[in-house]
Amino acid sequence: MGRSPCCDKNGVKKGPWTAEEDQKLIDYIRFHGPGNWRILPKNAGLQRCGKSCRLRWTNYLRPDIKRGRFSFEEEETIIQLHSVMGNKWSAIAARLPGRTDNEIKNHWNTHIRKRLVRSGIDPVTHSPRLDLLDLSSLLSVLLSQPNFSSVATQASSLLNPDVLRLAFLLFPLQNPNPIYSPNLDQNLQTPITSSESSQPQTESTTPTNNETSSLEPMNARLDDVGPVDVLPPLSESFDLDSLMSTPMSSPQQKSIEAEANPSSFFDFGFPDDFILDDFMF
């Protein structure tokens, strides 16, 4: 059997609170103080669950609640605290006078989290993730580099290899003016079979019409770069959704480090010849 309900569901109103209900709750708490939420609705003449009353009071009616937009300083505080505490919204709210855990949680999920993702910051670990950036703009810069080989090697050490491979796979569709190496045409004429695609390849084989064959331009370019394991094959478990998901793991270990040196939050470790502005939009 399921757990017993927190209150008698019969005759208990749900949904948005009316001004009249709010006033009843305010009046009652003003006189008796908060607490004893189970008997409060009955004594206050409210057809509400005690839990609902508590939530309404703590999240909306409390006189010390600060309403309105979050300031820049508040957002920065939330980010800092979240990097240390994770999703401990009540603990974060305790450090932000006038803000409720619910309000902070909502603001995080609707604003801050998206902003961090756009900036290439993993909102869970608070560490930089280039694979969250706009891949097309990233690759436009990468492939236009005269010293593509060294840049690609460096980038591959920063990026999720699956993402980089996928991005290369997609890139010919997006770049109107792809830059190929001088021996690319030759490489394209010696395509790699699916069974051999993960290994260095120079022998000519029959082109295939499957997904692997579309990796050929990339593999051809990577022959310039050097070791083919710079871009390993797409792993079977690779899932685009995973890039945008926020795993429930605690960020605490990284956070302690980050707290010690907050400026390292945004340290992407770019090579010296990278132009960071080119990746921003």
Place this chain on the structure above:
DNA sequence: AAGCCGATCAACCGCAATGTT
């Protein structure tokens, strides 16, 4: 003007922790 869609946020749900008997 109407319908669609994404963003926002108040409110709800269920579980865990804590308190009380």
Place this chain on the structure above:
DNA sequence: CAACATTGCGGTTGATCGGCT
């Protein structure tokens, strides 16, 4: 110490609104 009650918390839902087509 077990059982039950209460409170706190975090995740999720759904109503509402505004922008876009």
